[in-house]
Amino acid sequence: MDRWRAALRPALPLATNHLGGDDKVTPQLISVVTSTVAQQTARPPWWRDIRILRVVVQVAATAVIGLILYVLWFNLTNNMRRIGIELGFDFLQQPVGVSVTGSDISAGSAVWRALVVGIKNTFALVVVGLPLLTIIGVLVGVARLSTNWLVAKAATIYVETLRNIPPLLVILVAFFVGILPLPTIQDPVEIFDLAIVNNRFIAVTGFTANPGFSTFMWIMLGALVVSAIVWRWRTAVFDASGKPHHRVLWSLGVMLGLGVVGFLVIGRPFELSKPVLDGRVLTGGYSGLGGYFAMLVALVLYTASHVAEIVRGSILAVPKGQTEAANALALSGFQRLRHVTLPQAMRIALPPTINQYLNYVKNTSLGIAVGYSEVTLIAFQAVGNGRPAPQMVLILMASYLVFSLVISAVVNVLNRRLQLVTQ
Amino acid sequence: MKTTKLLAVLAALALVLAACTEAADTTTTLGDPGTTEAGAEEPTTTAGGGEEPTTTAGGQAPAGDTLAEVQSRGALNCGVNDAVPGFGFRDPDGNFVGFDIDFCKAVAAAVLGDPEAVEYVPLNAQQRFTALQSGEIDVLIRNTTWTSSRDGGEGATFAHTTFFDGQGMMVRAEDGFASIDDMANTSICSLTGTTTEQNVTDRFGDVPFELLTFEDNEVLQQAFLAGQCDGWTSDKSQLAGVRSNFPDTEGGPDALTILDETFSKEPLGPATRDGDTQWSQIIDWVVIAIIQAEEFGIESGNVDTFADTEDVNIRRFLGLEIEDDEGNVTVFESGLGLEPGWGADVIAAVGNYAEIYARNVGPDTPLGLERGPNSLWTDGGLLYAPPYR
Numbered sequence: 001m002d003r004w005r006a007a008l009r010p011a012l013p014l015a016t017n018h019l020g021g022d023d024k025v026t027p028q029l030i031s032v033v034t035s036t037v038a039q040q041t042a043r044p045p046w047w048r049d050i051r052i053l054r055v056v057v058q059v060a061a062t063a064v065i066g067l068i069l070y071v072l073w074f075n076l077t078n079n080m081r082r083i084g085i086e087l088g089f090d091f092l093q094q095p096v097g098v099s100v101t102g103s104d105i106s107a108g109s110a111v112w113r114a115l116v117v118g119i120k121n122t123f124a125l126v127v128v129g130l131p132l133l134t135i136i137g138v139l140v141g142v143a144r145l146s147t148n149w150l151v152a153k154a155a156t157i158y159v160e161t162l163r164n165i166p167p168l169l170v171i172l173v174a175f176f177v178g179i180l181p182l183p184t185i186q187d188p189v190e191i192f193d194l195a196i197v198n199n200r201f202i203a204v205t206g207f208t209a210n211p212g213f214s215t216f217m218w219i220m221l222g223a224l225v226v227s228a229i230v231w232r233w234r235t236a237v238f239d240a241s242g243k244p245h246h247r248v249l250w251s252l253g254v255m256l257g258l259g260v261v262g263f264l265v266i267g268r269p270f271e272l273s274k275p276v277l278d279g280r281v282l283t284g285g286y287s288g289l290g291g292y293f294a295m296l297v298a299l300v301l302y303t304a305s306h307v308a309e310i311v312r313g314s315i316l317a318v319p320k321g322q323t324e325a326a327n328a329l330a331l332s333g334f335q336r337l338r339h340v341t342l343p344q345a346m347r348i349a350l351p352p353t354i355n356q357y358l359n360y361v362k363n364t365s366l367g368i369a370v371g372y373s374e375v376t377l378i379a380f381q382a383v384g385n386g387r388p389a390p391q392m393v394l395i396l397m398a399s400y401l402v403f404s405l406v407i408s409a410v411v412n413v414l415n416r417r418l419q420l421v422t423q
Numbered sequence: 424m425k426t427t428k429l430l431a432v433l434a435a436l437a438l439v440l441a442a443c444t445e446a447a448d449t450t451t452t453l454g455d456p457g458t459t460e461a462g463a464e465e466p467t468t469t470a471g472g473g474e475e476p477t478t479t480a481g482g483q484a485p486a487g488d489t490l491a492e493v494q495s496r497g498a499l500n501c502g503v504n505d506a507v508p509g510f511g512f513r514d515p516d517g518n519f520v521g522f523d524i525d526f527c528k529a530v531a532a533a534v535l536g537d538p539e540a541v542e543y544v545p546l547n548a549q550q551r552f553t554a555l556q557s558g559e560i561d562v563l564i565r566n567t568t569w570t571s572s573r574d575g576g577e578g579a580t581f582a583h584t585t586f587f588d589g590q591g592m593m594v595r596a597e598d599g600f601a602s603i604d605d606m607a608n609t610s611i612c613s614l615t616g617t618t619t620e621q622n623v624t625d626r627f628g629d630v631p632f633e634l635l636t637f638e639d640n641e642v643l644q645q646a647f648l649a650g651q652c653d654g655w656t657s658d659k660s661q662l663a664g665v666r667s668n669f670p671d672t673e674g675g676p677d678a679l680t681i682l683d684e685t686f687s688k689e690p691l692g693p694a695t696r697d698g699d700t701q702w703s704q705i706i707d708w709v710v711i712a713i714i715q716a717e718e719f720g721i722e723s724g725n726v727d728t729f730a731d732t733e734d735v736n737i738r739r740f741l742g743l744e745i746e747d748d749e750g751n752v753t754v755f756e757s758g759l760g761l762e763p764g765w766g767a768d769v770i771a772a773v774g775n776y777a778e779i780y781a782r783n784v785g786p787d788t789p790l791g792l793e794r795g796p797n798s799l800w801t802d803g804g805l806l807y808a809p810p811y812r
Contacts, residue, residue: 098620099627099634101610107624172642180649185610199651200610200633280608280653290651291635368615369642371635381616381636 076390091387098381100373102289111382118378119399124292125364125374126403129300130357136304137353141311142337155308162305167298167363174298175370179290185280196275196282203275203287216262216269223258227251291372295364303360307353314349315341347418354411361403365396375399489695489702490534490760493561498540501527502560505545508664509784509792510566510586519543522783523564525773526585526693526710530562533709533765538772555579555696562706563694566660579694580703583710586692587796587805589685590622591659593666596680598653603627603684610635612643612652622687623656648673658689660784660792667789676791685796705759712766715740715808716775718799723774726767740811741767755812766811776806 046052080087092112099106103117143155162170180199183189188198195204231251238245263269275285288296318341326336365376379392493499503523504511511521519527528538544560555563556578566588567573569581592611594600600609603626610633613619620636635652637643644665647655655662659681666679693710695703716722719737721729729737738745739755742764746752754763762768773779780797784790798804 097624099624099632101633101635107621175642176645180645180651184650186650199649280610368638371612371615371637371642371646373636377615377636381620383616385616385618385621 080388080390086388089391091391096382097385100378101371102373111387114378114382115375115395115399118373118375121292121367121372122361122364122374122399122403124288125295125299125367125372126361126407129296129303129360129364130407132296133300133304133307133356133360134353136300137307137356138311138342140304140308141315142342144308144312145315159305159308162302163309165302167302168366168369170302171295171298171366171369175291175294178297179294179370182290185277188277190277193274196277196285196287199290201282201287201289202293203277203282203285205272205274206284206286207270208273208284209270210268212266213269216266219262219266220255220259223255223262226258227254230254289372291367291370294370295367295372295374299360299363302363303356306356306359310349310352310356311345314345317348318344347415350411350415350418354408354415357407357411358404361407362400365400489561489699490705493534497535498542499527499531499534499562500542500544500560501530502544502546502551502554502563502565503527504565505543507566507661508667509788509790510660511545511564520783522586522779523566525779525783526564526713527562529713529769529773530564530693530706530709532768532772533712533761534705536762536765536768552579555694558696561695561702566691567694569690569692569694573694578697580697582693582695582703582706583714584690584692584805585710586660586690588658588660588689588691589796590619590656590687590689591662591685592623592682593655593657593662593679594653594682595650596674596678600653600680600682603654603682603686604630606654607631609633609653610651611654611656612637612647613656614638614640614643618687619656619658626686659685660790663784663790663792667791676789701760705761708757708759709769711808712740712769712811713773713776713779714799714806715811716766716770717777717806718801718808721770721775722778723771726770736811757811 043049077087092115093110095108096105096111096114097107098114100114100117102121105114105117140155140158143151144159146152146155182197182199185198185200188196190196195202228251231247234245234247234250237243238247273284275287276283322340322344323336326340331339364374367374368377368380371377376396379396383389383392503519504521505513505519507521509521511519511523514520524543527541527543531541532538544554546554546560546563546565551563551565551567552573554560563579564585566586568588569584573579574581592603592606594606600606606627607630611623611627612635613623615636615638620634624634635646637646643655646652655665657665662681666676666681669676669679693706695706719734719740721737721740726741729741730743732738732743735745737743742754742762744752744754756763774782776797776799780794781787784792786793794802794804796805798806800807
């Protein structure tokens with residue numbers, strides 16, 4: 001009897017329910033049911049068998065997707081061949097034919113080298129932009145919740161203005177209003193010899209490496225390790241004795257001390273390099289083109305307005321009891337923010353912020369509007385000069401995908417570290 | 424004239440999505456949306472595509488008798504530009520005016536005896552060859568550069584060049600650059616994805632310079648105005664157009680100088696469909712006649728005064744009676760299929776090359792272009808008319 005019941009349960013749940021409890025099964029009912037089951041065999045027909053259907057559906061779905069991809073691929077290659085567009089990626093080795101601003105790419109350089117310059121230029125926007133927009137976003141987000149009327153309103157106006165304008169418009173405004181009106185290169189503004197500002201580029205004092213710089217970098221790496229050990233030691237002291245740890249001061253002090261020692265031992269491994277403008281030729285310092293700063297300012301401000309909203313929402317999402325508890329402990333407003341509210345808000349804010357980071361990366365492709373040689377501009381430049389568009393679009397997609405995946409990976413690791421272990 | 428990035432993306436998409444039917448749409452894959460629109464919103468082309476059922480698949484134009492077709496229709500369908508001042512443009516009254524337009528009129532005068540019997544079909548750069556291939560227009564006269572791939576791949580046949588253009592450099596007069604050789608380390612603006620970029624890179628060679636490229640002419644102009652770039656490079660005729668419209672608040676046209684040097688070849692001329700040799704030759708010889716007339720000194724104003732000329736070459740050109748040594752009187756017949764004396768009709772209608780040039784783009788017009796290479800060969804230019812005999 002148990003054997004029948006086991007067979008019945010998956011196939012005829014209603015029947016088994018109808019049969020009720022174990023000991024109320026009448027022999028008559030059993031005989032009716034068992035006879036039908038015997039006729040149908042223990043398993044339903046294959047077109048109703050969930051185990052088969054599962055496999056069949058998955059195979060079919062895969063086949064359909066594969067077919068669609070195949071048709072698209074067939075169309076692409078066939079149409080390309082018919083129109084006479086070259087297949088393959090051999091063109092990457094051919095000369096690019098145009099010079100690229102702010103790089104050593106000239107007419108004879110290979111196409112792939114120009115693309116690498118474009119990717120570097122995109123990266124230059126990303127690596128500076130993401131930290132900047134995070135800082136501005138958090139500050140504005142906190143400011144929107146400020147009890148100071150002026151601060152809160154200013155932050156609101158900032159967010160609501162930028163959030164509701166297409167990024168291309170923000171970029172063009174930054175270019176026309178922020179960059180072009182700067183003095184010309186013939187009459188630049190020089191700030192104490194340390195920076196040169198004109199509407200072509202902005203150059204600031206930087207460093208140049210001397211011989212021995214790599215040795216110095218190894219020393220600094222060692223110093224980092226030592227200061228990390230010192231950090232742990234001070235933490236241990238604090239945990240054990242309750243004495244103030246001052247671990248930030250300690251670590252920085254160790255690092256700085258070792259750095260100074262290394263600097264003196266090697267003998268000037270690097271030195272200051274001031275920007276010098278001779279006619280139109282700039283030497284020394286770090287410099288960025290006008291288009292770069294237009295892009296950076298516009299995209300950072302634009303994306304920060306979105307991040308600010310995320311931060312504000314996340315702070316509001318921290319349970320009110322947390323704030324009340326902090327108040328009960330007589331923490332100051334800043335201490336409450338620093339130790340109670342923000343750490344918890346951050347956990348909520350991080351996942352949606354990744355989206356904004358990715359949007360920022362994708363929006364850098366608008367650099368073509370203001371003549372900033374990021375990867376999209378380089379790609380379209382090459383397409384305009386006879387390179388095959390389908391392959392170039394594929395390369396562009398791949399570049400942005402890599403940017404996005406790396407950023408997601410980094411932030412996701414961070415996210416995992418931040419989540420409460422107990423949850 | 425130049426590929427835009429949007430087109431590139433659309434083309435890429437079209438390549439992926441276009442169903443692979445080998446028939447019918449071979450020539451229109453790249454320009455689909457454009458051409459359909461052009462057909463739809465252009466009611467002036469009644470005589471065009473509609474009555475051309477002979478248009479075959481694969482873009483191979485009908486090797487038909489375009490001349491007979493144009494004459495029976497009573498109007499010439501001329502593909503033109505409507506946005507380049509001096510070359511092809513609509514005046515405030517909506518009439519087409521310009522250098523290229525005058526050549527359309529010349530063809531109409533030669534073929535139909537009436538320079539006004541022209542249906543103008545405004546086309547953009549991407550539409551123009553499709554319009555030609557599909558038979559929507561009889562001749563394309565739209566500042567089109569003669570290149571080998573267009574002659575070959577686009578199925579067009581180019582006629583005698585009407586305007587020898589080339590890429591030039593425009594600078595601010597106050598900067599005092601006299602030559603591109605003086606412009607080391609300068610910043611040059613151009614449009615993204617154009618042959619212009621390649622030409623200027625080649626021109627500078629090893630001389631360091633910064634190339635700033637913009638997608639949009641308006642942004643480029645603002646950057647140039649603000650001094651972000653020292654030079655603006657494009658086709659010289661286009662630079663002349665920009666210069667002639669330069670705002671007075673910025674000093675007007677005199678604030679800008681177009682350097683003499685020309686560093687690319689852009690021969691602009693009419694194009695016809697492959698496969699109708701007679702028609703192509705007619706277009707060829709209309710252009711040649713206009714050049715020849717300048718060489719003869721025949722103008723629209725004085726063409727009648729040549730009736731008694733003794734010069735047999737001119738008598739042939741104008742279709743006048745010629746008496747040979749035996750006293751036989753004949754009229755020169757070129758065999759092109761046109762009425763004798765069509766040369767006189769053309770000159771009476773639009774004038775000779777010098778007149779067309781002076782009227783549309785010459786020194787007295789806003790464009791103010793010197794003749795330069797567009798002078799007669801006798802003046803050191805490139806205009807050379809094969810003999811009319």
